[in-house]
Amino acid sequence: MTILQAVNQPKVSVPPFVLARPAGRSRPLSDTLLSRIGNTPLLPLHNIAAAEGVSPNVVVFAKAEWFNASGSVKARPALGMIEDGERRGLLTPGKTIIDATSGNTGIAMAMIGAAKGYRVKLVMPGNVSDERKKILAAYGAELLLTDPLEGIDESIRTVHRLAHEEPERYFHPDQYNNPANWQSHYHSTGVEVWEQTGGAVTHFVAGIGTSGTLMGTGRRLKDFNPAVQVVAVEPADELAIIEGLKHMETSIVPGIYDPGFADRHISALPDDAHNMARRLAQEEGLFVGYSAGAAAWAAIELAKSLDEGVVITLFPDGGEKYLSVAR
Structure with a gap:
């Protein structure tokens, strides 16, 4: 058959x-x-x-x-990028994971960060659903909201600026440009x-x-x-x-x-x-x-x-x- x-x-x-x-x-x-x-x-x-x-x-x-786990497809690339950063020595104890997200990647990163003991800071458009904001807060993630009229692109620009200004503080998985995303x-x-x-x-x-x-x-x-x-x-x-x-x-x-x-x-x-x-x-x-x-x-x-x-x-x-x- x-x-x-x-x-x-x-x-x-x-x-x-x-x-x-x-x-x-x-x-x-x-x-x-x-x-x-x-x-x-x-x-x-x-x-x-x-x-x-x-x-x-x-x-x-x-x-x-x-x-x-975390409820979305984004758990796959989030785990892949975080563990790739650990293997390459880019993510070390004491660093904060930072990235731009419309919600699901952030939730996955917040969950994985909590499980692995990392702080997580997420930049997202202000118009993402209240449920996502509350879930992220429950995981202990720090949220920075950008102009909703500028969409995710403004969040991306903000993260690039912050990560560039304080590279010793942040690990930026950069989901939009990181090959570990698609490789996952x-x-x-x-x-x-x-x-x-x-x-x-x-x-x-x-x-x-x-x-x-x-x-x-x-x-x-x-x-x-x-x-x-x-x-x-x-x-x-x-x-x-x-x-x-x-x-x-x-x-x-x-x-x-x-x-x-x-x-x-x-x-x-x-x-x-x-x-x-x-x-x-x-x-x-x-x-x-x-x-x-x-x-x-x-x-x-x-x-x-x-x-x-x-x-x-x-x-x-x-x-x-x-x-x-x-x-």
Whole structure:
């Protein structure tokens, strides 16, 4: 039986390739908090795909990154960059971790910093959700809020200035320019997607923020099979604000981003993201954030154009941190 035949059987059991990890790899009781980063499950979007008229020969699955410790995909690069800094002697006891974030990376860094004993200072736009600010405060992180009208770019400029002025005080992971960001996905997310689909993945769809998920996962999948298509999702224009995503033409472009890498780009509007996030909760039982809504909308739009395929997208986080800004 092929992968497509397996996933289109009556839904009485979970297809074997969507398990979070190979059978038999149970976690020992001695596991640490940080060992709970990675090995997230793939979940099907059967109901919405069927409602949208996607061919029965096309399946759409989403990587459920809220299963990571700290609740988002950003736990992967945060841990990767912090441990890379430790290995290279750039992050030493007594230094403060500082970076710009729209929320999820900051939450991951605050969690990891608390677990490892580092102070954390985060610079973020003032309009991020109250839930994120409260979570960061709970972890003990120091917050510096910048002009919300300037978006994440002003936060990035502020962090660069502070880190440059006091290099002896701060370790700046610099998630937008640090290769350890995309490499964390190359060594984890990409491998997981390949193994969970048994190598059947044909398309990978991801939103662009720092671009680490797209670049790292996409590169690894193309190393496994150059025919895998990588699809980037970004806001339609500079006024189309979808939290966590960047409109590259009008933003500070991350140094780790290769604009020629993706095979295709899909533009999403805020309404596309918000409406799909609502549908995911009500039709699939998946309560996710708005960048996940944008990724799902793009994945379904892509799937509708295919005759057959295995489309994998990635949901960066759950919806709990968006309740105060929900439409």
